[in-house]
Amino acid sequence: MKTFTPSLFAKSVILFLVTILSFTVSRAQTTVVRGVVTDAKTHQTMPYVTVSFNNSTIGGNTNTQGRYNISTTEKYNQIKVSFVGFKTVVRNVEVGKEQEINVALIEDNHSLNEVVVRTSKRKKYTNKNNPAVELIRQVIAHKKQNVVENYNFAEYKQYERLAVSLSNLSDKFKNKKIFKNYQFLFREQDSTLIGGKTMLPMYMEEKLSTNYFRKDPYSKKQVIEATKQVKYNENFVDNQGLTTYFNRMYQDINIYDNNVSLLSNQLLSPIADHSPDFYKFFITDTLKDQQPNLIELSFTPRNTNGLLFEGKMYVTMDGNYAVQGAELTVNKNIQLNFVRRMQANLVFEKNNDGRYHLSQSNLKIDFGLNKEKGGGVFGERLVTINNFVTNSPRTDATYKGPAQVYATNSEDKDDTYWMQSRPDTLDAAAAKIYKNIDSLQTIPSFKKTMDIATLLLAGYKNYGKFEVGPANTFYSFNPVEGFRGRLGGRSTPQLSKRYYFETYGAYGTRDQRWKYFFSSTYSLNNKSIYSFPQNYVRASFQHDTKIPGQELQFVQESNFLLSFKRGENDQWLYNDIFRLDYVKEFLNHLSYGFGLKKWNQSPAGSLQFQNLLPGGVINNVNTIHTTELSAQLRWAPHEKFYQGKLYRTPIPDRYPVFTLNYAQGVKGLLGGDYNYQNVTGNISKRFYMSQLGFTDVSTEGGYLFGNVPFPLLDIHHANQTYAFQLYSYNLMNFQEFVSDHYASIAIDHNFNGFLFNRVPLLKKLKLREIIDFKALWGGVRDENNPALHNDLLRFPNGASGGTYSLGSTPYMEGSVGVGNIFKILRIDLVKRFTYLDHPGAPEYGVRFFVKFDF
Template structure:
């Protein structure tokens, strides 16, 4: 009986506890519902016509010296064997603690004025200072680490957007719990905890919101995410009684190690993480306790004042004067004084940067990634030095473009190359004049006498890619020679776009057995006058206007590219009348754990009387050889690896390819590959096939498909890939459907 009575009491307590918890949940949800309904009168960007607020930001990569043991350890081989062998003394922890006790690993400061008008919020950077750099790295300075406002429907952390705990549909995606009442700025608030119900929909966000119980505005907020990174943003607000608004007073953002074994690069620093829910075999380092800390203090808020937002196409803007501020400026604008470690860090970073030549190495790396080596006022083009293909043999050359040391307003570019097999020189020479710094506009012209792969698709907004190797070119044998006069304007005057407008006149001579039949006349060479316009539109990216140019600080997807080309039949001695419309959609989704999903859709339509030289070949990359081992070559980035060269041609086509890459996996110390699953498909057709004489080909009416697996960076950047061809155009012999390729991934390490 006593046991029964005890169980009865316990049952009643559970019922009471559940009832209290349910009531608290109901109260919390009701408060959040009212907060969501009140957003229009509590969000400064919705309630106010204009506002202006000043901000001082300090960004550090640092560590707490007290969290590091600082021991000097001995390293042994066979530590658990009867007679371990001593190898060396490991003093890395000791030296790291000694350094971090005096200095930070990285430090920068920024003074900004945020202006809101015409439903746009823009950051004008008034002063910028970055340890180790005479000129700040604008790409770091412009990174948006987190959302400015807690009221945004999609909350952003490190360029990833999540459903906000105050979104219109937040009650469907988050759980809320009442934690008690708190006083903030002498006003009563309800502190409410939130947590996403489903990680996929809510994004894994959790934290607390302090809701003002009078107007249901956010008076304080802490938003967190815990995964491969431990992210925490703390918003503190100041109540402006005259405006009846809570305005930001201080924001603190901290990025620390999460739970994963992937390496994540943040602001140029590498943080290493342990696997979730298991012991890591990776050696622990004192630097594992490093973290990123960004603190912003706000002041001088102004409301409903006349504001005219300039340069609305950019989210942030920095002038040349902002990077040359003196000590008086910083003394007047620091809302939080520097401590002794902050003060000592700047000369320490400057010394390291000077001794390690970090700025010059960074400049070299930027140029190298675009295919150049700076030599005084001239950037040597690496892509011109040496290539090889079936028609020219070894192609040796020299070329490049002048840089800012030559002139910021004018540029001259050109190259010359010689083919050892065809015995001909190819060359190009051109120049351009800058029309505007803000719009990045140039007007220029050039003359080129060179070869071009037949039916290859190129968007003129694309920079010609630099590759240490160009595997496709090795096996290309079908080219046409073109002597082209070109006049062009390139500009970014349209917000979030880059466009090129050009007019070309070319004499085309196919270097293969081909004749084009046009109205009963046979052409083995011809003249073309083409007007083209290409626009790349990045609607979701963020941009910064710098003293030199407008740069894309945050690349967001999808990105769209459109190109229209029209032959001008009554202009000069153009031989044919035709047009082309091309479109491309790029999408990438990187994940914090190192995974990456990407997709590419591309389509083209050529109408009218179009010679084969200007149609579409789908970028094949499989040599015409009898055996698998003879067809082994390097894989291309977006080419069809099982499609034979000159096998398919189309006057209209649509192509889709998707890729998904894994994080890097450690097999042994120096073998850390990542896997990529690839699948591609294309459909196409040919209009007026009777016009193309002397060249055998197939069309893609039934669809071409291939899938494969890449094992990248197995050793020193090299990897291995295999692809399989299937569907209506699969080969009768199983072996002919398989393509084995090498891959190469460049890692500069600078």
């Protein structure tokens, strides 16, 4: 008898299953169809396109890369591809086989962007009894339950990649001598895609992080576990500032926020609380083959110039009214400068509790001076979120500390780590960018180009360990010095990362005097003193001229552009200033500083220091000697800036900046003649007001304790140049007002075209309306009034009027301006409202301001 072994039994089972499977397949073969859907005109892939077997409900949508994959065991021999605004395509398929069918959709010229059905009488769009508006109101009503902040706890992994390239480059540019041996740097793509045919990758950064959220007490923390960045020579570029600047431009897009920050502006979200007042909504499709079923909701701005999106979103029909996906673009007429195209795709993933969280966002923006042609800059930011966990609390220590921290050795991860940790794979061009940029910086012609660019933009010419500049101070003129020549420079980190030196020498042809400056700085954290966070000690000495009350930075006092002034400007000071300063900054943007300042000031030009001796005899005082100890506390939460060669350029945001200064004059210390205390405080903040634009507000107050001559009082910042200055009084004369106690407010509101966009003849110019108002309250107490104390220095007089203390009436001025002229120019008509009886006080003035804005 034959034995039935286990192996024989297993083989018999396998044979039986194969026989049954073969029989089943022969009766019900599976048809599998996959492929990519593109726009026939632009050749771009198309997400969220409906692909189904014809005359059935079996199908699905393309993903964010335009790919689809559908299957059926039924005998359907056609697929149907449809998308609003495009002609529906039907293709034959082979039943029972796997096949790839790529489809290019053709735009339906008879369709309208706003999906309006034309009849003999055009129907007016209205919110009343509009099912699309009712739907969006449900989405708005359910916002709170569909955001991360609705959970008590949440955490997730996040990958970010930001890539920036020079875009739409011509063959002439590509074939320049500088790139002769480096053609591998260029990236070729389809010419109809965003960015154009030829691109030159210039920057990329990647981050991997774990993010933690706690509802009560509120905490949101990002732990960056790995980071990688293209880095340029620090003599030319602030790499840290570059990262900050790009990340500010390409911010996270949270469609559930009322306003979405984009390019230093705020665009109203299509699901903002009052979005039906600014958008038109249309139900353009119902996707019943999805689980849950989805409604495709298209939207377009009522005013195409407004800071609004257009596009479509997919809303779940499961009672959550959550956004499952969204495609956002902007109208070509939008009030955004230099933006050729913008596209953002958002994808949301379902949680275990049935709600949705953002799983991927992809933001692409192409910039150019010319909207249609010429080279530009293309940037793309991809964010992928996974491992989303809710209501799983961590220890308190996890949520405490700064909002963003870097793990140890986060910058030291090797290529193997990144290949294993990225959620996707970099294409060949992107994978080589880090190495390619390093190679590019070794090319002599590239170094020369960067050297010239640094001279033109920052004003410094680099010579390795030392750089000469700034160039705009080499030549200037004023009534006291006449023609003034100046030459200076400073050391670079190539000399030392611990020691820094800065110096200049200047000479005036009229007063025939030499001026000079020298400083030595020691970095306490072995980092460049021009990088954040700073921690240094500096000693400096300056012998130079100065306009009383004008606290300009040393390196800018002889700026050529400041030479042009209105009215008389011949009351100056000669200064000898020795300073010893200590500055300490923290990662949370809290900083403090201590200082010692020995200051000798003497009158120059027509300015005179005079008091009255007993008997009414006028006495000329040659020099005022002061020694001052000071402390400063500054807190700028979430502050962002670009560290330039001269100063930090702030990147505007909604967070306030607090500054508190204290100065103590010490009589007898190093020859000081006066005891006094001076306390000043300042709060500055930008307020975003959605479609009404934004407002910059600065409030300041000060009080001086003690008995001092007028040069030591608070001499309020006046402006006699033709440039509009945000935080100076543009129709106040130099040294016109002094105080020993004061309060001020400055308000500058930019409507961002909210009003002009409603005027047919103006909206095409994309001008922006601006209003500005400044007020100053203050006065001089009796103890510091020279009219009551003969020993005090008398307030000076001059051709443009004298020096006064503020009375019960505040100084006030306001202006109306037009901005965005040629995209860079702002012109203000300024009116002075008070103290018009002062000699030389102008009532009106026109001022100019040059600024690049998006």
